[in-house]
Every structure is written in C-alpha cells, then in structure tokens.
Amino acid sequence: MRGINRLDLATSEGKVLGDNYQTDHWKLRGGPAGLHLFNRTTGLNILLDDVPPPASLYSRAPRQVSIAITNRCDLACAHCYAPKSLDELQFDTIVRWLTELDEHGTLGVGFGGGEPTLYPEFALLCQCLAHKTRLSLSFTTHGHQIDDALAESLRGSVNFIRVSMDGVGATYESIRHRSFAELLSQLKKVQSISQFGINVVINGQTLPDLNDVAIVAADIGACELLLLPQVPVRGVPAISSDDMQSLRRWVDSYRGPLKLCINESSAEGFPTCDPLVQEPGLRAYAHIDARGVLKPSSYSDTGLKLSDGSVLQALDQLAHDLEENNI
Numbered sequence: 029m030r031g032i033n034r035l036d037l038a039t040s041e042g043k044v045l046g047d048n049y050q051t052d053h054w055k056l057r058g059g060p061a062g063l064h065l066f067n068r069t070t071g072l073n074i075l076l077d078d079v080p081p082p083a084s085l086y087s088r089a090p091r092q093v094s095i096a097i098t099n100r101c102d103l104a105c106a107h108c109y110a111p112k113s114l115d116e117l118q119f120d121t122i123v124r125w126l127t128e129l130d131e132h133g134t135l136g137v138g139f140g141g142g143e144p145t146l147y148p149e150f151a152l153l154c155q156c157l158a159h160k161t162r163l164s165l166s167f168t169t170h171g172h173q174i175d176d177a178l179a180e181s182l183r184g185s186v187n188f189i190r191v192s193m194d195g196v197g198a199t200y201e202s203i204r205h206r207s208f209a210e211l212l213s214q215l216k217k218v219q220s221i222s223q224f225g226i227n228v229v230i231n232g233q234t235l236p237d238l239n240d241v242a243i244v245a246a247d248i249g250a251c252e253l254l255l256l257p258q259v260p261v262r263g264v265p266a267i268s269s270d271d272m273q274s275l276r277r278w279v280d281s282y283r284g285p286l287k288l289c290i291n292e293s294s295a296e297g298f299p300t301c302d303p304l305v306q307e308p309g310l311r312a313y314a315h316i317d318a319r320g321v322l323k324p325s326s327y328s329d330t331g332l333k334l335s336d337g338s339v340l341q342a343l344d345q346l347a348h349d350l351e352e353n354n355i
C-alpha cells in the first residue's frame with residue numbers, strides 16, 4: 029500500500045469524504061512501517077510510508093489487543109482451547125488497561141473468552157469503551173446468547189463481530205450441540221449490530237463443509253471468513269498436514285466474495301499480504317487472558333501477570349523477557 033500525503037488527507041477530510049471522516053473518527057499511530065491512520069467507523073486503513081517517522085513518534089502499545097474477558101461458556105466444543113474455569117476480569121480493570129493502551133496507539137480490541145456475551149456487563153463495557161476511547165471494538169462469539177435487547181444495546185458501540193461456524197447442518201450441530209437453523213436466525217440479529225465475519229476451525233471434520241460455509245456466510249451478509257487450522261488441545265490433535273494441503277488448495281481456488289483471513293501462526297504457505305511487516309511481535313499484537321496474564325498470543329505459554337500498575341510497563345517487561353529467552 030503506498031501512502032497519500034497529509035495535504036491530500038486534510039483536503040479529503042474537509043471537503044469530500046463526509047461525516048465518517050471527521051477528525052475524531054481517525055486515529056494515528058507511528059511505527060517503523062510509517063504513519064498509520066485508521067478510521068474505526070469505516071475500517072479504512074491508510075499507511076503514510078513515503079518518509080519513515082522518527083523513532084520518537086513510534087507508538088508504544090501494540091496495534092491490536094485481544095482480551096479474554098471471561099472463561100465462562102455454555103457450550104463445550106472439543107477443539108476449545110479456553111481454560112475450563114470461571115475466571116473473569118474486573119470491569120474497571122479492563123477499562124483502565126484499554127484507556128492506557130488507547131492513549132499509546134492501540135487501534136482496536138477484540139473481546140473473547142470463553143463466551144464474551146456471558147460477561148455480566150458486556151453491553152455496558154462496550155458502550156463505556158466506545159465513548160471513552162477511540163478503539164475499534166470487536167468480539168468473537170458463538171452467537172446463541174444475542175437477543176434483541178443485547179443487539180439493541182450493542183448497536184453503535186461495536187465495530188465488528190466474529191461468529192464461530194465450523195460447518196453447516198449436521199457438522200455444525202455435532203460440534204456445537206446447537207441447532208444450525210437457530211444459528212442462522214441468530215446471524216440476522218448479529219447483522220443488525222455491525223459488520224460481521226465467520227470463524228471456521230479447520231480440521232478433517234470441517235474441511236469438507238468449507239465450500240458450503242463460505243456460500244452460507246456470503247448469503248447471510250458476512251464480509252470475511254477467518255480460517256483457523258485446528259491447534260492441539262486437551263487430547264485433540266492439530267490439523268493433519270494432508271488437511272493443511274487441502275486447505276491451501278481450497279484457498280487458491282476460492283473465487284467467492286468473502287475476504288479470506290488466516291491466523292498468523294498458520295499463515296506459512298498461504299498467499300498473505302502484510303503491509304506492516306516491519307512491525308511484528310508485540311508492536312503488532314498482545315493478548316490478555318481471563319486471569320489477567322499478558323501474553324504475546326492467546327496460545328502462548330509465556331506471559332506476565334498484570335498488577336495494579338501500568339500495562340505499558342508490563343509490555344516493556346514482557347518484550348524484555350521474550351528477548352532474553354529468544355522467544
């Protein structure tokens with residue numbers, strides 16, 4: 029992606045692009061790749077990379093964070109890697125961390141778990157953060173807890189929703205033990221809140237359904253398909269190398285309307301595009317689990333328990349620990 033200059037942007041803000049382009053919708057972060065402008069309302073990213081910014085303008089916080097706000101879930105999927113515990117983060121603590129991260133350049137937060145819609149004050153949390161910060165808010169959900177009242181209270185606060193749908197019909201029902209017809213009806217409620225995408229855990233059971241998942245997802249209004257090759261967990265093996273090969277072939281042959289995405293740890297061998305390749309690791313992403321442990325990813329065994337102090341200082345300490353241990 030090549031950049032546009034500041035004058036182009038200032039002109040566009042004022043005269044051409046309309047209300048979503050007002051200054052308070054834009055957020056700016058600096059890094060080795062350039063100056064990165066982001067609009068949480070439209071999801072538009074602009075990278076000004078003609079002249080590298082000085083290191084003094086680099087943002088200290090990761091570009092994106094994910095937070096497991098609760099480990100509670102009312103389903104019991106075999107592939108689930110969330111710890112089976114009732115750990116849950118405090119409302120005020122989440123707001124404090126995210127306010128600090130927002131001030132130091134984080135662009136977005138993704139809530140997960142567990143099932144985030146089971147968090148007692150989930151809608152209030154999203155409303156509070158939408159008002160208090162300029163973060164883009166997203167969450168990952170199985171979708172079955174979203175009723176009309178929750179949909180109404182999330183509208184305007186949440187920018188993107190990721191819904192888990194690993195197969196269609198009987199495949200979906202054998203994994204989630206919920207009705208597929210009910211999920212389709214829930215997706216209409218999801219669609220009324222914000223743009224949404226579908227997450228698919230890929231393994232030997234779900235791969236044969238992938239075409240149908242993509243067709244159903246596009247038909248019902250999703251804009252993105254996130255492919256999540258199965259990671260080993262509690263006796264469930266990782267996706268086989270044959271299935272990974274089949275997934276690569278499927279991606280190469282896909283011609284549908286959905287944007288395809290894959291998690292970073294599985295991306296090798298896929299045709300990915302990363303305009304911010306100079307900003308890896310904790311500059312790009314960090315995860316906080318439901319026990320308040322800061323990690324380089326949700327799968328990582330390495331982490332640092334957050335105390336009452338600054339989350340930025342904890343990030344610096346974690347970066348130091350990872351470097352010392354060559355992780």
Ligand code: SF4
Pocket residue numbers: 101102103104105107108109110141142143170192
């Ligand atoms: S819905 Fe998500 S959090 Fe709940 S058991 Fe399934 S994978 Fe785990």
